[in-house]
Amino acid sequence: MRDTVTLTGMVLISAPSGDFDRRLVLLTRERGRITAFSHGSRKPGNSLMAASRPFSFGSFTLYEGKSAYNLQSVQIMNYFDELSGDVERACYGSYFLEMADYFAQENMDETELLKLVYQSLRALMNRAIPNKLVRRIFELKAMVINGEYTELPPVEVSDSCRYGWEYVVCSPVESLYKFILKEEVLREFERAVEHSRRTYIRHEFRSLEILDMMVS
Known part of the structure; x- marks a missing residue:
């Protein structure tokens, strides 16, 4: 079981990565600016798709990889639609x-x-x-x-x-x-x-x- 951390933050940058993922830059309250990968979020219907857009603000649950975080789940409080x-x-x-x-x-x-x-x-x-x-x-x-x-x-x-x-x-x-x-x-x-x-x-x-x- 991987250890996770939940951070309050906002998506500053969202860029395609590979065929189905997104590379996110998050501004977080607790750990400042971090990079996280949102795996599969470019697939239609993926639960992380909406939360991987710029301006999305909420609680991001992540686990650490070798050089970046990986997004596991998100509870969005404001999309600023x-x-x-x-x-x-x-x-x-x-x-x-x-x-x-x-x-x-x-x-x-x-x-x-x-x-x-x-x-x-x-x-x-x-x-x-x-x-x-x-x-x-x-x-x-x-x-x-x-x-x-x-x-x-x-x-x-x-x-x-x-x-x-x-x-x-x-x-x-x-x-x-x-x-x-x-x-x-x-x-x-x-x-x-x-x-x-x-x-x-x-x-x-x-x-x-x-x-x-x-x-x-």
Whole structure:
């Protein structure tokens, strides 16, 4: 009998492997970013098929192989199906997953990053909050969690923008998406976060290139 472990996490990447399997990258609360194989999940009717898609969040029961985990069963709590019906929101969500994959580390407690991704995807489905604001809050808080940020905006901004920045830096993830900004303040906030992103994140995200083409 193989020893198993149950981890809370989300599928960040799902890619075909062989004829019937999928190679998954999971962001887990307990062990950070891990690779797992979902055997047979490309076969029609396989019980792991739906749970092997990006955005799937839940409890993953796995057993360890020589170089990766193997998925045994899953209890999904949220598929975020609403995102798939909106191309723009799906692009934002894909960017969040790609950035989480960039930041996450193996064998680390990634509770805060996982909560940030989860709450940010939920915020995308709240039409009262502009997608552009959700993106910038996500980016700023991801940098805060990673320990690379400034306590105050790195460029000159209004008091309203400065308050928004400080709120994101200091607030728990669960409370992030409880404010909106006037259009002119949002433009300031975008400029300040973009400055920090380019300073602290030396990486080009494919999903961001697609997103920027879509919303420009």
